[in-house]
Amino acid sequence: MKPVAQENPGYAETISHNGHRLTPQRREVYEVLLAQRDHPTATEVFLRTKQRMPSISLATIYNCLETLVECGLVKQVNVERDATRYCPNLTEHGHFMCERCGKIYDVPLLASKRVGRTWDLPVGFTVVHNDIMLRGACADCNKGT
Amino acid sequence: MKPVAQENPGYAETISHNGHRLTPQRREVYEVLLAQRDHPTATEVFLRTKQRMPSISLATIYNCLETLVECGLVKQVNVERDATRYCPNLTEHGHFMCERCGKIYDVPLLASKRVGRTWDLPVGFTVVHNDIMLRGACADCNKGT
DNA sequence: TCTTACATTTAGAATAATTCTTGATTTAGA
DNA sequence: TCTAAATCAAGAATTATTCTAAATGTAAGA
Numbered sequence: 001m002k003p004v005a006q007e008n009p010g011y012a013e014t015i016s017h018n019g020h021r022l023t024p025q026r027r028e029v030y031e032v033l034l035a036q037r038d039h040p041t042a043t044e045v046f047l048r049t050k051q052r053m054p055s056i057s058l059a060t061i062y063n064c065l066e067t068l069v070e071c072g073l074v075k076q077v078n079v080e081r082d083a084t085r086y087c088p089n090l091t092e093h094g095h096f097m098c099e100r101c102g103k104i105y106d107v108p109l110l111a112s113k114r115v116g117r118t119w120d121l122p123v124g125f126t127v128v129h130n131d132i133m134l135r136g137a138c139a140d141c142n143k144g145t
Numbered sequence: 146m147k148p149v150a151q152e153n154p155g156y157a158e159t160i161s162h163n164g165h166r167l168t169p170q171r172r173e174v175y176e177v178l179l180a181q182r183d184h185p186t187a188t189e190v191f192l193r194t195k196q197r198m199p200s201i202s203l204a205t206i207y208n209c210l211e212t213l214v215e216c217g218l219v220k221q222v223n224v225e226r227d228a229t230r231y232c233p234n235l236t237e238h239g240h241f242m243c244e245r246c247g248k249i250y251d252v253p254l255l256a257s258k259r260v261g262r263t264w265d266l267p268v269g270f271t272v273v274h275n276d277i278m279l280r281g282a283c284a285d286c287n288k289g290t
Numbered sequence: 291t292c293t294t295a296c297a298t299t300t301a302g303a304a305t306a307a308t309t310c311t312t313g314a315t316t317t318a319g320a
Numbered sequence: 321t322c323t324a325a326a327t328c329a330a331g332a333a334t335t336a337t338t339c340t341a342a343a344t345g346t347a348a349g350a
Contacts, residue, residue: 021346023298042336057300062337080223081308083336094264099273108265118263119239119252119277124284128244132264133276139269166317168327187307202329207308212327226336228307 007034008088011073018071028053029064030073030088039077039085039095039104077104079133094132100141107134152179153233156218163216173198174209178219178233184240184249186228222249224278239277245286252279 011030012022020026032048033040040048046061065086068074077085079097087095089106096105121127137145156175157167165171177193178185185193191206210231213219222230224242232240234251241250266272282290 021297023345025299055300059301059338060299063299076225078223078225080221081226081229081336084226096264096266096270096272105267105270110263110265118255119241119279120255121241121252121279122250122284124287125241125250126281126287127241127279128281130280131276131278133278134264134266134272135275136271136273139267142269142271164326166326168316170328200329204309204330205328208328226307 008073014071014073015067020067020071023064025049025053025056025060026064026067028056029061030068033068033074033086033088037087037089037106039087041083041085043083045086077133078131079104079135094130094134096134096136096138098138098141099135100137103138105138107132153218159216159218160212163212165212165216168209170194170198170201170205171209171212173201174206175213175218175233178213178231182232182234182251184222184230184232186230188228190231222278223276224249224280239275239279241279241281241283243283243286244280245282248283250283252277 015022015026028049029045032045032052036048042061042065043058045065046056046058049056049061065074069076069086072090073088075087075089077087077095079085079095085104087106092109094107094109096107097103098105160167160171173194174190177190177197181193187206187210188203190210191201191203194201194206210219214221214231217235218233220232220235222232222240224230224240230249232251237254239252239254241252242248243250
């Protein structure tokens with residue numbers, strides 16, 4: 001596994017600047033997310049982290065993920081009411097879920113676009129977050145049809 | 146309360162064309178959704194429907210909502226992992242939730258915008274649904290600041 | 291170094307939305 | 321009217337997540 005620092009130098013500072021400690025558990029959870037970018041659920045993160053740190057508990061996984069989200073290092077991705085998934089991609093992007101194979105893809109915003117220019121927001125409204133979830137069929141699944 | 150037929154003539158056919166019956170319960174649930182367009186949760190729909198049909202159960206509310214969604218008369222709206230909300234607005238639109246007052250607003254897509262022109266979808270991907278959730282502060286709450 | 295305060299981890303209990311199960315009821319059509 | 325299928329209803333079951341409380345770890349100051 002690639003060391004965390006290589007992917008995101010400065011992540012340790014991000015955590016401490018938010019008033020948290022960089023514990024071994026938090027480091028492992030973050031490594032797991034960076035190592036395999038397939039938007040795992042908390043339980044999947046748990047199973048993966050357990051392989052390198054067998055004593056870790058699911059409650060700790062939830063705690064660590066919550067801290068990472070709070071620090072802005074990780075984003076939550078929700079599809080319908082399925083279990084929340086976690087994504088360490090911090091660039092502005094939405095998601096696409098293939099309804100046949102279930103895979104979730106990051107979908108970047110086209111350059112030159114702004115959220116406020118796409119939706120007809122009433123005057124005075126200000127957007128802080130946006131959760132964009134597209135669903136359909138991915139190229140592989142469309143091919144097989 | 147305005148009769149359903151006035152809002153959406155043809156809804157009865159939509160239900161039967163999908164192989165379902167238009168039962169009194171389904172009618173009431175649909176009326177409740179049309180009467181107050183504030184994106185209620187299943188429990189809120191339950192409480193409102195109960196006033197006109199005291200014997201109805203929460204399980205039936207879930208059943209009716211599921212049927213209405215299946216027939217395409219109602220859409221589900223999810224914010225994070227909060228309880229699912231229900232929306233009878235069938236025009237293409239996203240949602241905006243004010244993080245201060247909690248209200249949810251329908252947000253129409255700007256004419257001339259299409260999902261494919263906003264998001265950088267890989268070649269071969271086809272979109273069937275899109276769930277757009279913006280969050281921030283509404284005009285009223287921004288005013289009070 | 292020792293102490294103190296506080297953050298964190300952990301296991302298991304608790305919660306809450308939703309789904310499932312089962313039996314009763316209703317309805318449409320023969 | 322009769323029968324089969326659809327629907328409703330009550331409560332149990334499920335599941336992701338949060339909460340609780342106790343144990344452990346860590347940083348900073350005396």
